[in-house]
Amino acid sequence: MAKELSSREDNYSQWYTDIVTKANLAENSAVRGCMVIKPYGYAIWERMQGALDKMFKDTGHENAYFPLFIPKSFFSKEASHVEGFAKECAVVTHYRLKNDENGKGIVVDETAKLEEELIVRPTSETIIWDTYRNWIQSYRDLPLLINQWANVVRWEMRTRLFLRTAEFLWQEGHTAHSTRQEAIEEAEQMLRVYAEFAEEWMALPVLKGVKSANERFAGAVETYCIEALMQDGKALQAGTSHFLGQNFAKAFEVQFLSKENKLEYVWATSWGVSTRLMGALVMTHSDDNGLVVPPKLAPIQVVIVPIYRNDEQYKAVCDKGREIKKQLEAVGIRVKLDDRDTQKPGFKFNEWEFKGVPVRLAIGPRDLENGTVEMARRDTLEKEVLQMQDIEQKLLHLLEKIQKNLYQKALDFRTANTFKVDTWAEFIEQIEKGGFIYAHWDGTAETEQKIKDETKATIRLIPIEGEKEEGKCIFTGNASEQRVVFARAY
RNA sequence: CGGGGCAUGGCGCAGCCCGGCUAGCGCACCUGCUUUGGGAGCAGGGGGUCGCAGGUUCGAAUCCUGCUGCCCCGACCA
Structure with a gap:
């Protein structure tokens, strides 16, 4: 066993932190909740970026860059969006510092107050849709397929290296389409891209599905996601792709003239993966001897x-x-x-x-x-x-063999930790042991919330693959159209 | 924001209860010699005024007061 590394069995979360810091992937910085990504960790992230960027371009997307700051008023334009993010925004209120009159250090110059506060972006839908309004006039301007590589800030209470940091790196795709169907196809396509990346490059098996209403992205009509199972039996959301309907187009008045010369609102998607994938990589393959990097992502093979x-x-x-x-x-x-x-x-x-x-x-x-x-x-x-x-x-x-072996090992682990459960008693017992649990649910937000309150388990996704099977909700006994996947999650 | 804990060389800690000589240990670091097929050995050496601000005292890392920061557990979350 490696020196000074906690074992997974003794203390899983310490083991994770040990690997991230001692393998020189990242460390905590002097800034609360913000990490320093070190050269070795960044090299792995660059390889992830490279592979994803190529996949985005191969599916017709282009890169662009939008501002870090978003005027506060933009946020309130889409009601559910603001509600989802309001509680974790960093806000810029002043633009100047001055020497403290009492001689000690530097203070905010209260006379330099901004007319309108700026939000440090937690995600860029609002600034991007405000910009798109000017870019889109006609159906000939569509589809608009754009991706941005950026940093975003979400003021989290508790942070963990890569898994949840106040500032993180990600990519966010934002596309505009002339029809509902085309936008849905885009969201589904990008979900497939993410799943392919996870499986081919990260050797990370993922489930594909949609989120329940409770877990849906703030402002989305439908949220597609990929979910992976970590070695401690907890689920990790590895990527999301949202069908936004016309919500943002209406909020930001983005309309176009159709072939039929009718003024219509644009249909939208957004999709993203973040440095959280680094955490998924660590927690999926590594062992008590340290980090294990799949050959395709290894800076040194x-x-x-x-x-x-x-x-x-x-x-x-x-x-x-x-x-x-x-x-x-x-x-x-x-x-x-x-x-x-x-x-x-x-x-x-x-x-x-x-x-x-x-x-x-x-x-x-x-x-x-x-x-x-x-x-x-x-x-x-x-x-x-x-x-x-x-x-x-x-x-x-x-190297090919190792890549395949890592995927197979992870898949075998997931298979061994995936269960079908039909009664509440079984559910309560199994959730303690971890893993993905396929169970029936009556489809209501109330039931989902009660299950979460009692067990800390959430619906990770409603599967979009495989055969559906009717049954009765494990909690209420009401009718259910198909099994959904429950787990405790990161 | 609720509960708990911690602040002492780069890192991890001891010392504090019961104030007293030059603040100690392991790892890391530097120099030299011997080593090199699974984390080398020996010898020598450099580095901290003990989170910050007050107070008590002849004397404070140690006692008292206030402040700040961080970590863990919970609610929130990619």
Whole structure:
């Protein structure tokens, strides 16, 4: 077991924090609730961004950037939207500081009060729809398919690195369409994009569905979501895609002339994923030896550790290491040769293992003689001595295998922790053990709220895949059209 | 905002109850030598005035008052 790492069993949340901080992903900053994302963590986020950005562009979207500040009045234009976010907004009220008259430090200059306060964006629907009004006149201007990479601020009471921070990084797509159907298709398409990203890149199996009215995004008509199951049995919302109907178009008067020369309101969607995905990544694959990063997202896929006893050997082994590095890079593998002379091999083994590098190669004098290299996999911790020939092909296949294995492990875990429950007694018992619970619900917000009050479980989603089965609500016994997924959530 | 806890080198802590010489330990850091196939050993060394502001006292990390910050649990949330 790794030094100074709590185990998942002893203290899951401490284990999570240990991994994030000790693997150098992020740390708490001097600013309450705000984190510093460190280079290694940011490198993983950049890889996520890169993959997502390409998927967005492949589906016809373009990037743009809107202001960090939103005039307060914009917020009140969409009633349910303001209600959803009002309690967690940072507000800018002044624009100048001055020296304290009593000589100590600096104070807000009360004479420099803003005419209208500015809200630090918790999400950008309002400023974007206010802007879209001027961009859209005709059906020829539609669809408008735009994404923004940005930071947003939500003044949370309690924060946790990546999972919930006062400021976080994300992308938010905001699209405008001429028909209801087209907007719904867009929202559903982006949900599929998110699910594909989660599964293909993050090796994170997700359920797809829609939210109940209670859990719906403030201002949305329908909220689609992907949900993943973490190793402690709690659910994590990994991404959302909203069909906004004409709510924002009406609030911000965004109308267009149709082919039939009729003035109509635009149909909207918005969709986003955030640095929270980093938290999902950690909690899905990592173990008591540290972080595990899937090969497709790993900033370093293969690390080479030289073994030597003297300067002569150091040189020979590093030369070989550089040669291997070149070979691997030629087929697109990201490689680091750890030629630091200041740390011992054992130290390096543990360090890279803790940082979750998928594959480690160790080369020593023995290997130079035999034409071999020692390979160690992070996912299984297995070691094997490989012959050098075709090493790049062997590693390409190995990385693919590791990616698949991580997904399969996560999927097996989810399967083993997914249950069907038909009675209230069973439900109460199972919810304590964690996992996804498929159960019948009568479809009312009241019942959902009562279940939440009594068990802390929420409806994570109403599935949109698989066969539907009628039944009776576990709480009220009333008729139910289909099972929904309950869990305790982050 | 309700309940609990903590503030002492970069990190983790001891000392406080019962005030008293130069504030101590582990890790990390620096130098040297020996080491290097799973977190090296030895020797030497640098770094803190004890969250802030008052008070009590000959004397305060230690006692008293006020303030501030942080962490954990709850309600809220991507």
